[in-house]
Amino acid sequence: MSEFHTKTWGRRARVTTVVAGIGILALVATGCARGANTGGGDASGDAVAASPGITDDSITLGITTPLSGPTAGPGTCTVAGIEAYFGAANAAGGIEFGDGNTRTVEIEALDDAYDPQQAAANFEQLKDSVFAMTSGLGTPTNRAWREAAIDDEVPQVLIMTGDPLFSNTQESPWQLGFVPIYQNEGAAFGELLAASGEDHKVAILAQNDDYGEGYVEGFKEAIEGADNVEIVEELTYEATDTSVDAQLTELAASGADVFFNAMSITPLVISSLQKAQELGWLPSWFLPSNTSSPTAILEPGGATAFPGVYSVSFAKAPASPAFAEDEDVQDFLTNLAEYADYPDMPAFPHCMWSYMIGGTLEQVFAEMTEPTRENFMEALRTVSDYQAPLMLEGTAVDTTEDGQPAVSSVVVQKYNGRGYDTVEAFE
Structure with missing residues (x-):
């Protein structure tokens, strides 16, 4: 050794x-x-x-x-x-x-x-x-x-x-x-959505600090001028919160087909995935790179229930068959x-x-x-x-x-x- x-x-x-x-x-x-x-x-x-x-x-x-x-x-x-x-x-x-x-x-x-x-x-x-x-x-x-x-x-x-x-x-x-930087990740999501050519309604739940604000800032800048993307509801949560069920309930009522979830707390991401399903709200999700783990977050959260869960990366994922x-x-x-x-x-x-x-x-x-x-x-x-x-x-x-x-x-x-x-x- x-x-x-x-x-x-x-x-x-x-x-x-x-x-x-x-x-x-x-x-x-x-x-x-x-x-x-x-x-x-x-x-x-x-x-x-x-x-x-x-x-x-x-x-x-x-x-x-x-x-x-x-x-x-x-x-x-x-x-x-x-x-x-x-x-x-x-x-x-x-x-x-x-x-x-x-x-x-x-x-x-x-x-x-x-x-x-x-x-x-x-x-x-x-x-x-x-x-x-x-x-x-x-x-x-x-x-x-x-x-x-x-x-x-x-x-x-x-x-x-x-x-x-x-x-x-x-x-x-x-x-x-x-x-x-958070703005880079948020912008990548916004650019993908704006380029889709289809109309989308977006709900946002962001951490109430520089972390959440940075993601939202980048996302909003990327969709500025895109007629096909509309933010219909935007809420925040505190990093010290133990539940965001109230926010998920309000966001589900917005009718959004895309959920931009700028969240850094692992247990809250899992509970958000589960709560959305409980409410019957199944939008496409955008998640930050640091809270997008397939095994630690998406699997226990039941992410396959959604039409798509997206994140960004710059690293090879060892668990992916493509890199076996x-x-x-x-x-x-x-x-x-x-x-x-x-x-x-x-x-x-x-x-x-x-x-x-x-x-x-x-x-x-x-x-x-x-x-x-x-x-x-x-x-x-x-x-x-x-x-x-x-x-x-x-x-x-x-x-x-x-x-x-x-x-x-x-x-x-x-x-x-x-x-x-x-x-x-x-x-």
Whole structure:
């Protein structure tokens, strides 16, 4: 087994803390040409002080994410995928960095239970012992310590929130999101519906925060000017709600044939699918990518009762028959079981996303010529058209466009009873 450890991880708890260098020192400006300092020095030949969390032999990454509570399923995946990727890389000898050193990658993950205050406390606990924070799930939880990360100049990168705030380099210089912004997903649904050429009435239920607002904003912009699409009812719910039955009852009475459900809470999506059937309301559904799991959500929700359930994706689904023999998928499942102690077929796409994050970080590490957070952020912005493991055809990682996350391209898919099929038109 490799030297790969997780501080808090589902079935086990182990502690590994790596503190590199001699503390937090002023970073040396890195205005020299990339590649000139393979020995880790500046242009004058002087040594550059390493940032916390990195030595010549290892680098430590931190994660705060929900490992308990209603979002524990996808939250656990945010650790499992990256653990699988770097566990395999460590076992093969480590990652070669641009400064000439080969390092193992260690992970410290803490549970925030999708609670913003706990997420902020986790960041304070981790910030001086990890090199960068990554992979964690949630808009409110990541926002809770965003300002602190900027103040402390700690990278908060390739995180799982579609909040566009994290992809604006002017307002958020130490952050970068990984998954498509919510507006991108919402727009993909709207474009598909507008292009159908048939008249549709749409009911909307959205989470009453930036998450829900972003999806609805993108959807509305895409259908603007489309005479065949009419929004007939629009309601919201709170992320802390335990039931949305009242909203479903009101929406069912609207007569809508399409339901745009911008919801992030797994149990509420399942109960919404079930309640709609109980009411005899069977519209086509649009679901966000992070709450569209076939096995964890659609199957228990009885999604086959509806004429179509659509979502978007940029990752191959291991459970889909189309990818049963795919080499990327086979490697991923092997590494997931061996290095993340996750032997089951992933029920959430977050497992695949964090595996992709591992591959993307390896690309960034290869461009780092200095062991500093500042140089890491510079290198992070150089990834272009990278086909990360598990990426669907037509999508890619590109960190060079301001205002966009690492992944901004998606494809629309329709649930087929087991997995998803890519579609070109609304059916």
